[in-house]
Amino acid sequence: VVSWNTLIGGYVAQEHICDALECFQQMQLQGLSPTVASWNVLIECCSLDGKTGKALELYAEMQHQSLLPDNITYLSVLKSCSNIAALEIGERIHAQIHGISENNLYLHTALIDMYGKCGSMQKAQEVFDQISVKDLCAWTALIAGYTQQGESKRALSLFDEMRDMGVQPDGVIFLSVLTACSHAGLVHKGLKYFENMSEVCGITPTIEHHSSMIDLLGRAGQLEVALDMIKRLPSKVD
């Protein structure tokens, strides 16, 4: 069974979704019972493919066979929910999680992400507050949620709060932060964060960071500064 799972995973990695599904059926035809991991790989694959309905279908089907979903199953299903902003389904799963498994940090982060993408920052904040040890990913999920809802100032103050607590930011969270600045037209803050990122935190800006900055500058009408940044791009990249 383990090797079947590996095989399915291989198909998924090469984006041969149909082959993966076929493979899954064939293993059952041979009288082997898929493990939770088999289902997880499949569900994960459907949510990556944007086949959210199928993912939820598989999730229901696996429960129908009296297999217990594990944390990884919930993660994949929640990811599907965030993709289509399916708040009701997400809440249903949240309720299920409470009954069945001990919540871990990965799960909490996925919930925050899901609520954020569904526009329910109220609930996202609630989940966040219940976490005892918040790591960088949890912060990012929350901050990105506020950013996406247009609550830039909330996002930025959370970021400052996080740094006061001594959590080291990474390139991913800076992208959300820069996007928040861009959204709110906070040119100076954006420039400050951008500078701070490389000089204090030692993070090398990627193309994405530069795009974000150029977007910020462009929207604020600072076209010549934006142009200047574009000109300096190639030398910074290598």
Add this chain to the structure above:
RNA sequence: CUAGGUG
């Protein structure tokens, strides 16, 4: 053998 955050 499978798992969370960014435009």
